Amino acid sequence: MTVIEEAAPVLRPHAEQQFAHELAQLAKDDDRPRPPGWLLSPQAVVTYLLGDDSIGITAKYVGPRRLMEVAVATLATDRALLLLGVPGTAKTWVSEHLTAAISGDSTLLVQGTAGTPEEAIRYGWNYAKLLSEGPSRSALVPSPVYRAMALGTIARVEELTRVPSDVQDTLITILSEKTLPIPELGEEIQARKGFNVIATANDRDRGVNELSSALRRRFNTVVLPVPESVEDEVSIVTQRVASLGRSLELPPVPAAEEEIRRVVTIFRELRSGVTSDGKTKLKSPSGTLSTAEAISVLTNGLALAAHFGDGILRPGDVAAGIIGAVVKDPGADDVIWREYLETVVRERDGWKQFYRAARENSR
Template sequence: MADLVTDVLRRHAEDAFADELAALAAQDDRPRPERWRLSPWAVATYLLGGELPDGTVITPKYIGPRRVVEVAVTTLATDRALLLLGVPGTAKTWVSEHLAAAISGDSTLLVQGTAGTPEEAVRYGWNYARLLTAGPSREALVPSPLMRAMADGRIARVEELTRIPADVQDSLITILSEKTLPVPELGTEVQAVRGFNLIATANDRDRGVNELSSALRRRFNTVVLPLPGSLEEEVEIVTRRVEQLGRSLRLPELPRLPGGAEEIRRVVTVFRELRAGLTTDGRTKVKTPSGTLSTAEAISVVTNGMALAAHFGDGVLRAGDIAAGVIGAVVRDPAADQQVWREYVEGVVRERDGWKDFYRAARENAR
């Protein structure tokens, strides 16, 4: 079983960072809300990183404003649910998972929101074989992740809340306001015990898909996760996540991969300039493409480049390994984005000192 856990492609946060969570719990002498594994202070330290009195280093899981994390954590200690809002790629899912792991020791009580998410995924369903055999009963009932979280006093998660149909969204209102989930078929209900709360995520870009009703929105405290504030901050985020993914995929480590730091900075620079419509020196305006060019996409581009360098190159990460990924991220709408990319390459990349290799790779991959 241990081998299976270490061989999984992506471990849950509570497993991947079990040592850090245990070290925090051992030295955490601050008040903890009921059924929380850590105090709010320790949860924030787990997300933001730091060094414990015994010298244990807690790696940062989120790089951004400390106040954003503190507000998110304290919200979960109240009777209001937490809505993490932001553009795609601002680490909403990542923060949600790590909050649940630190507070409940379990980040798996998850409902993935889609246009086809049924009400049963939020409330409960039935084992139809048992239902037909013996009728409605506790044994035939299949609890949703939210029902299980309510019963156990843990944190539940709902991803992409605004993608869920409006009538299914509104089934959360009773859960969040009354802390109760009625089961009329059995003439009973499940009441939430202390420790239960809900973290939902939603994208700014999804506004208007299935906009939250005012009644439901009032049940949430909304925390907006911003884009990285500086080039250095975004480079650090990408570097850390690429290193984690590289270890999982058993790719060469960045410190041992020549050119890794330089190419990460180059990818992040391209993405930030095209997002902002302005070069980093503030001198040249550029057109913005239709895509989001998020930090998550930058991580994907660099990770793919590392795989190319490792499996089809000489192990050195070069401009040619990342150029195709950058173009794929930028050119989502061939009719509009192709011209945006061409103008950026010819007007900015071509004139930039030290970028001749990337300019050549961009031209070759665009053919």
């Protein structure tokens, strides 16, 4: 067995690592007031999210500026932030970048699932120490939320509505009183200035648990919409595909815009139930056909073109991925997809090659 002397580069750096130079530049030039515990002013945080070409800051979010201003302003108060939206509307992406810009550490994360225990939000115990010395600070295992309270930073809770309702409600005292009781020790942890919580949630997927009214009142909710226009969605997908391609060290594939626009158009039409010209009504498949799924389809196509094609992203490179994204329920979605192919794709100018590739992959 050989020893690996140098670790391989990480596959996906955290936002504060990947964009460290941008955050450092903004902090250097930022002369506006900063809330306690913040690394940047609210205005600089919004600039980081939306980008500014004049100073070399790339856009992390393409959408209404006001939404980001409301989100950042919420975190400057004592209210927590809930990012709500259908799957694929960049909730996690925005959450990570908000936390990176404000706290410089986006890793204090609770991933919500149906099996998330109360300890993931409050604290747990090192049972070896607990048995040997009883309840003590050294035996306590702090959760990400506990650590964020102690450090005065932001904690993230992903997919809050997937967490069981009784576990969700452990956040109520934390968010309202800014304290976390530790009855086993007769103590409590009080949050330092700068502490807050960003949660994400959607109400489209299965396994959703509604938030109690008491918990919902502790959040200010910002709804992230699907991209308003084709151009906005094409811009988002183009940027993310290029970024993922660099991260995965895929060879660059030129002239991909035509296929990006094709995938986005298909997803938007099937999502909305009508063609882009408004002339033909369509049946929508069971999947969400989100922007994130479009990015995945195109990244896979980019890999096919680079490694198994001629270096140019062609319709055949994306056809199989699109079918996999659209046909989630083979019984119902396959019929919807074939109908779309025959009534829309087949008649569209410049789409013949894609039509043939999609027909071939649909067999």
